[in-house]
Amino acid sequence: MRHPTALLHFPFMNLTTLIHARLDGEITPEQLQQLENHLRNDWQARRHYLELADQHARLLQQPAINTGRLQEQRNSETPIRAPRWRPATTLSLIALAATIAFGIYLFQPPPSNLEPTSNGVAILSQTLDAEFAKDTTLSRSDTLSPGIIRIDQGLAQIEFFSGATALIEGSAEIEIISAWEARCLRGRVRVHVPPAAKGFLMHAPDMKLEDLGTEFALNVQDQTSAVHVFDGEVIAHTPRQKPASLTRGMTFSPATTSSTSQDFLPISQIQDLVQQRQNQRFESWKSSSQQSRHDPRLIALYLFNQESADPWDRLINNLTLPPQDQRAGGAVGARWTQGRWPQKQALEFKRPGDRVRINLDGTYNALTFSCWIKVDSVDKKYNSLLLTDGYENGEPHWQIFEDGSLMFSIKHQPDHVPPSTKYNQIYYSPPVFHSDTLGRWHHIAVTYNNTDGTVIQYFDGKPVSRAISPLHQPGRPITYGPCEIGNWGLPTSPSNFPIRNLNGSIDEFAIYHTALTPAEISTIFTTGSPQ
Incomplete structure (x- = not known):
């Protein structure tokens, strides 16, 4: 049995240890106050207390158990000590557990599966x-x-x-x-x-x-x-x-x-006018896209058109000029579908295996990710946009978080920080994907530079968030290596892999080695918008 004074050396004990000390009668007044604060402020702590109290009460009914922990195996001639908890105490414990159960019922958070509503007509x-x-x-x-x-x-x-x-x-x-x-x-x-x-x-x-x-x-x-x-x-x-x-x-x-x-x-003329204007916008974007291929700041540009009539050809060309064919991608599972214009294609990501594999060489001081995307559903905790295979120092990750916000992160873990400790610069935008924006083409972008650490995220040409992480340290390089668009990482047998595939379509993805200005992002949106 632990001596009560031994617990005084640990004023900030974890919750489970405090509960066991309470049930064993070894808790000090200071620790009892700490436990009560936990139970008063945290409904999950109250639930945990109830579970351990119920388990403790059941164990007391077994002949070879004393304080809720299995005793060392005894010699058959050694008498078994009676439990220190009397029936009245056990009844009090059950009553306390019932009280806490009622508290859990009253204080548990509201259910998260409420059906969404809309007042649209x-x-x-x-x-x-x-x-x-x-x-x-x-x-x-x-x-x-x-x-x-x-x-x-x-x-x-x-x-x-x-x-x-x-x-x-x-x-x-x-x-x-x-x-x-x-x-x-x-x-x-x-x-x-x-x-x-x-x-x-x-x-x-x-x-x-x-x-x-x-x-x-x-x-x-x-x-x-x-x-x-x-x-x-x-x-x-x-x-x-x-x-x-x-x-x-x-x-x-x-x-x-x-x-x-x-x-x-007449209605027929209106439809003709709409079609003519769409054709004009497509031709304007096409001309602008041809010019942007010569931008020396581009690392890679993927337009996701099926260049070959051969259905077995799954090549995703990198269209930067001069050519950088080593940065071309390969579509896995994802299927070609209509893009933001009838004349353009896109890739659709639906299944856990759908992805585009790319490999980006080089070390950089800044980045811009620019993407035209149609999100059909945000149905996972993390929904991939672009993720490096691993998550080593200097590698960026870009995703859609479960609440519909854009989530950008980059890892720079100092040598003195243990590998098991998460040390990521993480940035969230306000939620941008919700019932009114799903199923439609949108432009999203993020910029970052390693000088001042500013991260700006954009939705349809406008900044929606701007932040600098307190973990930022200037000058740390950005690297990529093997990456995936629309998913995350190759599984290593026999391990399982997290399912982070995008549920939607992408018809353009550009990666720059500089942070584009807000005016440049706005121009990309205005020029490329199908409306």
């Missing part, structure tokens, strides 16, 4: 040269909640959850009321209502339009409304007139002036 499905009001930040595929949308110029298409579609032209102001209702306050809007959305309501000054499954256009100027029906039937409700049934080709306005079908851009 529509989606901004398409834009063309759209400029929204300065106080509005919207982009294609955003989920829209009830509220007012102001567009200064261009085209914007809204798809309501009911199935109705509204195409807004030029300078306009639209109020989204629900999945089944909207109001045009100013400007021109064209509405298509399929049978499943029959009954969709569009309000305007002095008019309410009830759609019975049709396509119509509404023009609101100077508080005067006019509607033209292209197909189907619309019921127009006005304060001073009976409801009017409008069918194909009919135009109606409570005022004396009205619009005609020529005042509205």
